[in-house]
Amino acid sequence: MTSFPSLGEQEALSYLWPPFGHDSADLDLFRSSILDFHAHHGRRFAWRETSDPYRILLSEVMLQQTQTSRVEPKYEQFLSLWPDFSSLAKAPLDELLFHWKGLGYNRRALNLRKSAALTEQWGWTIPPDEKAISSLPGVGKATTAALLAFAYQMQSIYLETNIRRVLLTCFYPEAEHVKDKELEQLLALLVAGIEDVKSWYYALMDYGVLLKALLPNANTRSAHYTRQSAFENSNRQIRGQLIHLLADTGAKDSREIVSILSRFDEERILSCLADLQKEGFVQESGGVYRIPRE
Structure with missing residues (x-):
């Protein structure tokens, strides 16, 4: 399920109100609300059904600034051509870029292949080590946190655009110029009470996707918000x-x-x-x- 056809706007917004505080009772209420939403309306994708670091890194890189509807067929195609780090490391660049077409930001494909080659030192996998993961080309803070959470159920601080939208909407409904550092501190409090970290972050992302369709973009109130430059004629x-x-x-x-x-x-x-x-x-x-x- 890639959308929320059975969820009405009123029901969707009922998970938000009243705005939440930072005390333990409100944090518990927020966790239970988001997990309840996910239990009834969570989306399903192939990359959510695995803990394989290769498949998770592949999906995370593909999903950067790209809609899930465009990623799904490409993800399956890549796995059929290059099912693991070893095979991707040997992929001819011209073939890789040919099959990457439609995903945009071609540098991601080049970095992905470079990262695949570097995993040979770890036996063609990625270890549950933040420093090792962040050393891979093009792998930043969010992707590192995603790998730790989704491959290893570690309580990493995974702040991406949909999760940022949820936190700003639910905890900072009137605030402007909210810094990521403050949101990361809030995430640390929230994830500390979570056993299934993987499902928790999927739940937050799914609710963020829903909020994007229902409300004005809360991310404009982030201190780090920048409007994407026009693509046409760039x-x-x-x-x-x-x-x-x-x-x-x-x-x-x-x-x-x-x-x-x-x-x-x-x-x-x-x-x-x-x-x-x-x-x-x-x-x-x-x-x-x-x-x-x-």
Whole structure:
């Protein structure tokens, strides 16, 4: 279930009121309310049915700024092609980027493959060690916490956009410029009373998804909120089209590339090509650009 068709707006918002305080009674009431919501309306995804660090890292990376409806088929496809860290580490980059198409932010795919290669030192897995996990390319604070919680049921402090929305709505309904440090301290209090950490964080995320559909975005009241820049006609759009052009149709010289992407300025195209080359996404030889296989 990827939506909440049986849940009316009034029932959904009943889990919120009155706003909660930080005393033990309110924390207990909030926990029971969120877990009750999840018991009746929680969503199900394949990556929630596993504790395999590979599958959890794969899903977490794919889900960054990407809707679950786009991730679900890609997640299954990746597992069929590369079922573990060892196979993903050996995946040709051009194939990886070809199958990543539709998820956006191609650097995530490159970092994922680099991370897979680094897990060889741990026997092709990821240990329950915060320092080790955070050493992987592109793995930040939230992804580290997710791996600790979802693979190992550790009481990590997992603050992502949907969870932030729930905490701001339920505990800080009028506050502005709320810092993540304060929310993390609240999360630490909440998770300390939880046995099934994995289900707890899934419950918070699901309720955050529901609130997004029902209420104005509470995350704008976060001290760390920034509006995402427009994608249309951005360098990010040019980079994505360059990668998928070369991954889908093979090597091309710069004149052909500029001709195909003629809606964009030539200088910007060549600048993006140069950046992609520096970052390892693209190789150039004799004036011809291609996605490297290795």
